[in-house]
Amino acid sequence: MSQMPQLSACPSCEEPLESGDRFCGACGYDLSAVPARPEDNPTITMNGSVPAQGAPAGAYAEPPPASPAGAAWPAPGPDGAGAPAAAHLPTDLPGTDSGGSALPPETPPQPSAPPAAGVRFDRPPRPDGPAASPEIYQTQPDEYLLQAPDPRVSAEQAAQAAGTGGKVCVACRAGRVDDDGYCENCGHAQPRERDHMEQESGPVAAVSDRGLRHHRNEDAFAIGTTALPDGSPASVAIVCDGVSSATRPDDASAAASKAAGETLLAALPRGTHPQQAMHDAILAASRAVNALAAEPATAREQAPHQNAPACTIVGAVVTSGLLIVGWVGDSRAYWVPVDRSAPPARLTEDDSWAAQMVAAGLMNEAEAYADERAHAITGWLGADAYELEPHTAAFKPDRPGVVVVCTDGLWNYAEAAEEMARVVPLDAAAQPLHSARVLLGHALDGGGHDNVTVALVPFPAVPQGAGSA
16 A cells, blocks of 8 residues: 655645645645655565565565675575575566556557656656657657767778778768868768767677767666676676756766776675675765766856756676666666577566556556656656665576666667567577667667667676677
């Protein structure tokens, strides 16, 4: 049963509230209609379900404490199997959309409604409203009217093919790019370094791209491999999505991914349990983003109404027998088994308005996703975050597979786990970089309306030195 949140102001008219008010004295708004934030241990089960208050002891195991430096991990569990009791099989439940089942194929027209308190829109605001509706978002550019060139075309590869040894313009495919970054033939400005990024670290790979509509890439990632104290391998992937309605979203995602990645790669070799390490990494990422809000007084005076830098985060740690995911916001992680006859699964649950309304039983999925506030995020990293609640979950897969860690720029075009599994190449575990490029291409072919970032992590973890063939 949901609990009524403690609000200081009415989410409808923003008038001050007294403690214990059931209705707003100014407009009569029913305050119980605002769902409370779910509890989090931070250990949760699949698809975001959390233990009910008063759950029997042992129903959800607490994350194990950090092991002493140099101690072997994992420590033997109650059953002697060596895995923490909180681990779940990704095949226990089929993958679902927000709320626990597939989204309706069609949704009715969206009613206009004011934004709820404690949410943030991860899209640029409209002149006459809080954020672009999905119809506008899917049919019109967010930033400018001219479509950007397809970033999948590599200028470096074209130059090598032409035998010129220099860079060729990505727009006209003929002109040479001068030292200032402009085409000498058509004058088109060339993509910046962050517009398209690729990295491969052993068996882990990630790709991030500006997409076809945004003027810059506000996503970031961090990947790496390390070894646990017993010498077994561990792989790490962090993906962050800058909140476009905030200031410096690109800086926020870069700071968060860097801090989280460094924290994980430093903690795992010391013997810290991966689930605890993931929790600590999200807190480190939060501190890094919060630090960006310390701007000079003159900057705040020039833009007093701007939001503090903010981003979402999702990450995965893969060992030889355990899969850990952690997140805040609406970036996601999916499980796709190598054997496609086995069911895939979504391993995260969005921090979004629609997901909270469905979980609280206040709306069904069709109603929640028809609302204009459906995709407003209710959790993010940033100095003005509503409340920081790092979610973590532990899984113990019983077969090989690959973990897809991505921003909504990808999952908007493959939302259900079954849809994601269909577009992930069959050889993704053996060819992660190639497969990440394929997934990027799927998003660009779908319209590329947002920045796209995806990291692929094979399970079980592959020893260091292995990579794409």
